[in-house]
Amino acid sequence: MFTSVDDVSARLAETGYLASPAIATTVFLADRLGKPLLVEGPAGVGKTELAKAVAEVAAAQLVRLQCYEGVDESRALYEWNHAKQLLRISAGRDESWDEARTDIFSEEFLLPRPLLTAIRGDEPKVLLIDETDKADVEVEGLLLEVLSDFQVTVPELGTITATRRPFVVLTSNASRELSEALRRRCLFLHIGFPEEELERRIVRLKVPGLDETLARSVVRVVGALRAMDLRKVPSVAETVDWAHTLLALGADHLDETVVRDTLGVLLKHQDDILKAGAKLDLDAV
Amino acid sequence: MRIGTGETVDAAQAVEALGLADRERLREGLAATLLHGTAQRQVFDPVFDLYFPRGVGAPKEVSAGREDMRTRLSEALAANDEALMARLAAQAVDGFGGYGNSPGSDGWSSYQTLEWLRPQTLLAPVRDTLRAQHGASDFADRLLEDEIRRRIAVFRALVATEARRRIAERRGRDELARRAVATTTDRVDFLFAGKDRLAELRRSVQPLARKLATRLAARRRRAARGSIDLRRTLRGSLSTGGVPMKPVLRRRRPARPELVLLCDVSGSVSGFSDFTMLLVQALHDQFSKVRVFAFVNRLDEVTRLLEHGAADPEGLGARIRAEATLTGWHGSSDYGVALGEFAGHHGDAVSPRATVFVLGDARTNMSDPNLSAVREIAERARRVYWLNPEATAQWGTGDSAAYEYAGLVEMHECRNVRQLSALVGRLLPI
Numbered sequence: 001m002f003t004s005v006d007d008v009s010a011r012l013a014e015t016g017y018l019a020s021p022a023i024a025t026t027v028f029l030a031d032r033l034g035k036p037l038l039v040e041g042p043a044g045v046g047k048t049e050l051a052k053a054v055a056e057v058a059a060a061q062l063v064r065l066q067c068y069e070g071v072d073e074s075r076a077l078y079e080w081n082h083a084k085q086l087l088r089i090s091a092g093r094d095e096s097w098d099e100a101r102t103d104i105f106s107e108e109f110l111l112p113r114p115l116l117t118a119i120r121g122d123e124p125k126v127l128l129i130d131e132t133d134k135a136d137v138e139v140e141g142l143l144l145e146v147l148s149d150f151q152v153t154v155p156e157l158g159t160i161t162a163t164r165r166p167f168v169v170l171t172s173n174a175s176r177e178l179s180e181a182l183r184r185r186c187l188f189l190h191i192g193f194p195e196e197e198l199e200r201r202i203v204r205l206k207v208p209g210l211d212e213t214l215a216r217s218v219v220r221v222v223g224a225l226r227a228m229d230l231r232k233v234p235s236v237a238e239t240v241d242w243a244h245t246l247l248a249l250g251a252d253h254l255d256e257t258v259v260r261d262t263l264g265v266l267l268k269h270q271d272d273i274l275k276a277g278a279k280l281d282l283d284a285v
Numbered sequence: 286m287r288i289g290t291g292e293t294v295d296a297a298q299a300v301e302a303l304g305l306a307d308r309e310r311l312r313e314g315l316a317a318t319l320l321h322g323t324a325q326r327q328v329f330d331p332v333f334d335l336y337f338p339r340g341v342g343a344p345k346e347v348s349a350g351r352e353d354m355r356t357r358l359s360e361a362l363a364a365n366d367e368a369l370m371a372r373l374a375a376q377a378v379d380g381f382g383g384y385g386n387s388p389g390s391d392g393w394s395s396y397q398t399l400e401w402l403r404p405q406t407l408l409a410p411v412r413d414t415l416r417a418q419h420g421a422s423d424f425a426d427r428l429l430e431d432e433i434r435r436r437i438a439v440f441r442a443l444v445a446t447e448a449r450r451r452i453a454e455r456r457g458r459d460e461l462a463r464r465a466v467a468t469t470t471d472r473v474d475f476l477f478a479g480k481d482r483l484a485e486l487r488r489s490v491q492p493l494a495r496k497l498a499t500r501l502a503a504r505r506r507r508a509a510r511g512s513i514d515l516r517r518t519l520r521g522s523l524s525t526g527g528v529p530m531k532p533v534l535r536r537r538r539p540a541r542p543e544l545v546l547l548c549d550v551s552g553s554v555s556g557f558s559d560f561t562m563l564l565v566q567a568l569h570d571q572f573s574k575v576r577v578f579a580f581v582n583r584l585d586e587v588t589r590l591l592e593h594g595a596a597d598p599e600g601l602g603a604r605i606r607a608e609a610t611l612t613g614w615h616g617s618s619d620y621g622v623a624l625g626e627f628a629g630h631h632g633d634a635v636s637p638r639a640t641v642f643v644l645g646d647a648r649t650n651m652s653d654p655n656l657s658a659v660r661e662i663a664e665r666a667r668r669v670y671w672l673n674p675e676a677t678a679q680w681g682t683g684d685s686a687a688y689e690y691a692g693l694v695e696m697h698e699c700r701n702v703r704q705l706s707a708l709v710g711r712l713l714p715i
Contacts, residue, residue, distance in 0.1 A: 005303065005310055025303065025313040032302040033295060033318075040323060174323070183321040184291065190323045217425035224428040227435070254424035281427065 001031045001058050001124075001167070017046070017053035018202050026189040027054065036147045036168035038132075038186035043173055044235030045191045051128040051169035058167065060124035065114035067135035076142055077152055079111040105156035115146050116154075119162035126167045132182075133172040140182050143170075147185045193226055194236060202236060207243040217254045218243055221280075225266060228279055234266040241265050286328065286469075292319050308337060324469050331449065335458050338450045344375040351401065354380070359407045362436050363414050367443075370436075374443035377402055382448055392455065395441075395448035404437050471702040475557040475674045543574040543638050544713075545666070547627060549645030550605060551581045551618035557674040561644045561705075562605070565591060576634050582619035584626040585609035620647060620686065621655030628658040635665045640713070643671040643694070647680070647687040654686040659693050670712050672699040 002008045008031075009024040019027070027050070030037040039047045055062040065076055085104045092100060112120060118127035129143065146152060150162035170186060172178060194202065200219045203210065210218075218239065226233045234242075242265045251258045260277065267273045295318040303314045312333050320329055354377060361369040382398035385391030411433050419426065453461045514535040522529040546565055550558040558579075565577055579587045587605050605611075613622070635641060641662060647654075663669045671690055673680065677698045680687035690696060697712075699705050 005307075021309055022313040022316075025310045026317040029299050029302060029314055029317055033298050035295070180287075180321070184289070187295075187317040188320050188322070189317055190326065220425040220428055220432070224431055227431060256424065259424060 002028050004028070011057045012053050015053045015056045016205060017049060018198060018205060019050075020191075020194055020198055023050065023189065023191060026187055030187050031167060033187070034165055036170060036186045037189060038170045038172065038178070038183065039189045039191055040172045040174050041191035042193070042233075042235055044237035045193060046236060047169075047171040047191055048128065048130055050191075051126055051130075051171070054167060054169070055126035055128075058124050058126065060126045060167065062126050062128060063114050063118040063166070064128045064130060067129065067131045067133075067139065069134060069136060071135050071139055073142060075113060076115050076139060077113050078116045078154060079113065080105070081109045081111050085109050107157070110154070110157070115142075116152050116160070118166045118168075119146065119150050119152060120160060122164050124164065124166075126169065129168070129170045131173065132170045133174060133176040133178060137179065140179050144181060144185065147182070193233075196220070196223055199223075199236065199239060203239060203243050206240045207247055209247050210243050211252065214246065214251070214253060215243065218246065221254065221259065222266065224280070225276055228276060230267065230272045230275060231269045232267070232272065238266050286320075286325055288319055295319075308339070311337065324471065328469055331446070332462050334446050335449060335453050335462050338453075339371065339447075340375070342454070343379050344372065346372070346376055347380070351381075354402060355407060358402070358404060358440070359411050359414070362404075362407060362411045362433060362440070363418075365436055367439065370440050371443050371447075374440060374447045378444060378447045378451060382444075382451070393448045393451040395445040398444050398448065399441060404440055408433055408437065471706075473702075474700050475554075543636060543640070544576070545634050545639050545641045546575070546577045547584070547624075547641065547643045547645075548577065548579050549581070549618055549620075550579045550611065551616075553618070553648065554644075554646050554674055557646075557699075558644060561672075562591070578627060578631065578634075579605050579609055579611055580618070580623035580627075581611040582615065582617065582622050583610055583613045584623045584631070585611055586631065617650045618645070618648065619652050620645070620649045620690075621653040621658070624658040624662070625655045628661045632661075632665065635662060637665070637667055639666045641666045641669045642712075643669065643690075644674075644699075645671075646673055646675045646685065647671070647690050647696075648684050649686050651684050654689055656689060656693060659690060663694050668712075669694040670708075671696040672705070672708060673697065674700055676700060 002011070005021075005024050005028045008028045009019050009021075012019045012024070012027070026037060029035075039050060041047055051064075052062060054060075065071075088104055088109070089100055110116075114127065114129075118125050132140075132143075147168060150165050151159050153159045170182075193199070196219055199222070200215050203215045203218060204212070207215075222234050222239045222242070242262060245262050245265050246254075246258070249258070249262070259280065263273050263276060267276060296315055299314040299318045300311065303310050305311060312330075315333065316326065316329055320326060354373065358370070358373050361373055377398050378393055378395065381401040382393045382395065383391065384394055384397060408430065412429055415429060415433075416426065449461060512535050514533045517533040518529050518531070521531055521533055546561070548558050548561055548565075550562075562577075565575065575588065575591075576586065577588050577591055578584050587609050590605055590608060659669075671694050673687055673696055675685070675687070675698070679685065680691070680696075687696060697704075697708055699708055
């Protein structure tokens with residue numbers, strides 16, 4: 001899919017995803033080694049966006065499995081279309097039992113769910129397993145077969161093996177420790193907060209109307225907030241939101257009033273806002 | 286770190302795919318294939334720097350005098366030019382970091398280099414230079430000092446890496462990798478954790494509590510499925526002509542586990558008690574009844590200070606020391622008095638359903654260990670466990686009454702987050 005690490009950066013950038021060297025290198029390796037990519041990091045740093053950007057670059061279909069507590073085999077792998085099966089049985093009243101039985105467990109009555117969809121067919125696909133840590137431990141067992149051999153076993157049909165491997169991205173907020181077995185099958189990438197320079201470029205890209213010096217100040221203030229010990233530090237998504245807010249307010253530079261009035265865009269807890277206000281001396285002037 | 290053959294093969298493939306030309310790419314590639322978690326990165330990076338050094342031998346440029354060096358460093362700090370800072374670090378270690386002159390006792394010291402160069406004193410000049418350059422003051426400029434401080438911290442790290450590299454060339458990389466690279470956070474000894482490590486440990490306690498909570502929930506779920514209730518199964522089978530179609534499971538009476546914690550919060554074990562307190566606070570939701578007592582040489586209940594959500598974990602230890610009566614006539618710990626006070630005044634806290642954890646190093650300062658109080662508590666409670674943050678080898682040395690207590694209650698060595706999570710997961714009642 002990619003020819004070099006620079007190729008990854010360049011082509012991801014075309015879709016509006018600015019990748020750090022670490023991200024570009026790991027994506028290149030995941031593609032080259034054909035291994036799934038486990039992406040961890042705080043919320044809002046672009047883990048899901050990365051999968052979307054890769055799908056766009058590869059002109060691939062994005063298949064997304066959103067994990068949640070209680071997601072199970074029938075949600076992740078496949079289901080039998082019971083209604084259709086019943087219809088089929090009642091439609092063929094006068095055939096023999098053997099004919100009917102062999103028929104109703106065929107491809108026609110299979111409802112593929114994300115994991116099965118991702119490994120069937122020849123067109124390129126990106127499989128995004130989002131928030132893997134939210135799913136129960138049992139689901140991880142289910143993923144193991146798919147991620148190591150790219151195959152799914154349906155008892156009635158046999159094993160379905162991928163003819164073309166999808167590019168797999170798993171994301172996790174580390175709210176639950178993923179199993180060692182799952183980790184061993186994946187390349188590991190931690191996306192943290194970007195460097196100042198990169199974040200400024202992201203802000204400029206996402207909020208084109210923002211002036212260069214203001215973007216610089218925005219990123220510096222966010223950087224300072226991240227260095228504070230807050231309950232929830234602002235991530236890139238919040239930086240971009242803040243830049244949008246400032247643009248909408250028509251602010252051309254940062255001052256106490258503007259920062260104080262818009263701090264709620266960056267911080268989501270009242271005690272964080274108070275703490276940040278005190279640290280930034282917002283009330284001193 | 287556990288790295289198997291599979292990872293090694295992946296790493297080799299990664300090296301082949303990436304080539305050796307770009308050092309940072311190689312670093313990321315190896316990290317992606319070899320590591321399985323964020324915490325391992327702080328071990329990986331120093332080791333990588335040792336085995337794939339930025340350069341070999343002494344730097345080409347020879348360092349000039351101290352003042353010249355400081356001028357160039359302040360320029361690098363002002364421009365936030367990390368490549369230049371790395372070059373300067375190499376020169377500084379080469380010029381000022383060497384000590385000793387006989388083979389075997391010589392080496393390179395980052396401490397000596399930094400003492401000589403004193404980069405922290407450059408804060409004011411760099412700030413003034415930057416202020417002068419920018420002219421009109423911007424809101425973000427009030428962050429300038431913190432930013433420069435962070436850059437200085439980066440420089441200090443660069444110097445440390447460079448000094449390690451030079452020593453490694455002299456002494457061999459394998460030895461240095463074994464001795465001089467910090468361990469992952471979950472193996473850091475509670476009692477010897479430095480200040481920056483403490484903050485890291487604190488962050489690792491939060492996910493630990495969550496992990497424990499999920500594990501406990503799973504165990505409780507499993508425990509809820511009991512054995513077959515024969516009587517009710519047969520009664521149910523009446524409708525199917527005596528064929529037991531549906532096995533009925535015996536319902537378990539949900540036990541209400543009670544947890545009592547006795548924590549030594551004296552200075553000698555402060556690192557340890559801070560963590561256990563955090564953990565206790567996190568587990569507060571999981572148990573119907575948690576009562577926490579803290580002591581130095583007097584004992585006081587601190588459960589109310591741990592009320593969930595109300596407290597910020599930061600000041601917890603300090604608040605406990607401020608608000609509870611923990612010391613009498615002197616400030617050093619006395620297990621005998623504290624345990625006796627617990628058995629005497631708070632005996633009602635311990636019921637046959639209660640599991641008691643004692644957290645402390647069992648160093649009694651030569652006073653009476655009061656074994657009868659412990660025996661009394663052990664008789665009344667369901668289980669008593671003692672978690673000791675000292676290495677087993679040190680038990681019983683000096684004023685430690687560890688073995689005397691260990692004879693009465695189960696005592697476990699609990700020195701780091703790894704051991705703590707293993708123990709708490711194993712010992713906590715369902």
